[in-house]
Amino acid sequence: MATIRKRSEGTYQIRVSCGYGVDGKQRKQFKSYKPEPGMTPKQIEKELTRQAVLFEEECKRGQITSAVKFEKFTEQWFEEYAKVNLRPASYARMKQFTKRVYPAIGHKRLDKITARDIQKFVTDMLVNGKNMNTGKPLSRKTAVHHLSFISDVFSYAIRMGMLTDNPCRRVYVPKQEQDEKQIYTIDEVKKLYENLRSEPMKYQVYLLLAIYSGYRRSEMLGLEWKDIDFENNIIHVRRTSQYTAEKGIYTDTTKTRKSKRVSKMPVSIMNLLKHFKAEQEAEAAQLGTKWEDHDRLFTKWNGAPMNPQTPFEWLKGYCERIGVPFRNIHSLRHLHASLLIFEGVDVVAVSSDMGHSVVGTTLNLYSHMFQEAKARNCDAISNALSFTNDIGTEEESPAEDDTETETEQQVLAL
Structure with a gap:
């Protein structure tokens, strides 16, 4: 709001507050106005009001403020x-x-x-x-x-x-043709599984749990043993493990509120986790005071939280050793989603399982997969109603058949 102050020499000062600068201090702009000779007080008042409005609009348009780079x-x-x-x-x-x-x-x-x-x-x-x-x-x-x-x-x-x-x-961001998501095939997953026993236990657990759960890498590394309910075969996602050069490895909240979720796991995965827990406890006992107890599933050699880059580097090396194309660590999450979709799980359930904040995110990410699954529904309906497959295939009556038999052609030839 502009304010007007009369000066002793017959001029007026118009002041406008222009917000705050980058230093946190309030910015003000000033303008002087001198009435033309012979103007009446009422005319001066009217012109002052007009000048104040114009000056205020000028400031708002940024013509005076924001000179900072x-x-x-x-x-x-x-x-x-x-x-x-x-x-x-x-x-x-x-x-x-x-x-x-x-x-x-x-x-x-x-x-x-x-x-x-x-x-x-x-x-x-x-x-x-x-x-x-x-x-x-x-x-x-x-x-x-x-x-x-x-x-x-x-x-x-x-x-x-x-x-x-x-x-x-x-500003408009031009659209690009969306690349198809890199997802491991079932044959590739089978090969990953067949060679897995020669790898350290923590990586065996990481790979299989990532496929069965669909958790983000940060969620996987944020898992603690208190999140594992062995009695009911469920796992709670409550936090993430992150890394920045400034802070190093640190614990953070989940990506969204809906990312906090509970997953039911098969008995085979829970048994693998029990075996992994026993092995980790044995390693901790052997290291004694050198072991850092953070309760994390996935750790460094001394119990400290695992670096987020470690699973990426391991999977890349493992794929090279067994001759499977490396499709990055996040593709395990895409694989989990694709298995759910192709088994006919509805989009709301898939979205909840993946921890997406809104269903639209799931549809945007996996629209192609849902379309393929929907196309297969047509075959399922045809198979279920196979007894109707002869509809529209009635044979034409002999009288209407214009084709000549071999006997008829021989008679005509005579």
Whole structure:
């Protein structure tokens, strides 16, 4: 709201509050107004009101405020907002995004960045961007994540009163043909199982439990022995195990509220867990005071929580040793989902089993699988109603048959 103050020399000062700057201090803008000679007090009052409204609108449009560079403001956003409100893993991921964002728009003033600037950055990522680890082209999902990061920064600037518009709203991320999910075939799973006994017990348990449960890697590594109910053959998912370079390995909450769930397990898996528990207790007893008791199922040699990268490295090496294509660690979760879908489990039940927050997530991730399963339903109905298969196959009467028999052709030839 603009305020007006009369000065002694016959001029007026218009003051507008423009929110807060990156240093947390309130920003104010001032404008002087001097009435034209001969104006009446009523005319001056009316013009002052008009000038105040125009000046306030000018400030709101960001024409005066937000002269800070995008990179500088984003670093302030990390300190003021992200570090307080985001999970450490999300915070670390956002920091990684700056490696591409800052060279593109970090040098520009916050209020000068247009939707076209951001559109150019997003399009260039999809056309020319390469994955830093694999060298493969960047996915649409990666572009969406970067755009979401930029949008979060602009949204914060709006809340701080520094801007009134978020240019990311007008940016379009081009669609790409979705790659088919990499999933182990049943034959590959059979080969993985047949050679598994030569591997350490903890990896035997990890592989089979991952397939039977469909848990995320962070959920698997967050499992503790108190989560295993041997009496009722169920497992509780209550936490995750995460890693960042800054914090190291740490315990966190589940990804969403619905990710906290209970899974019923077959007797074979529970017996394997009992055997694994006995082996781990024997190792702890042998190490004595060197053993760190964290109650985790999956640990390092001394009982400390296992690094999230360890299962990935083991599975990759194991696949190479037995001649099975490595399809990444998350494909075990996709395999679990595909087995449920192809066995006719409905989408709501699959979503609950996978720990998705909404059913729409499950449909988006596995729409192709649900379509294939639905197509097979047609065959199931045909098989069940096989007694109707002769419908529409009536033989034509001889009188209507225009084809000539061999005897008729011989008679006509005479």
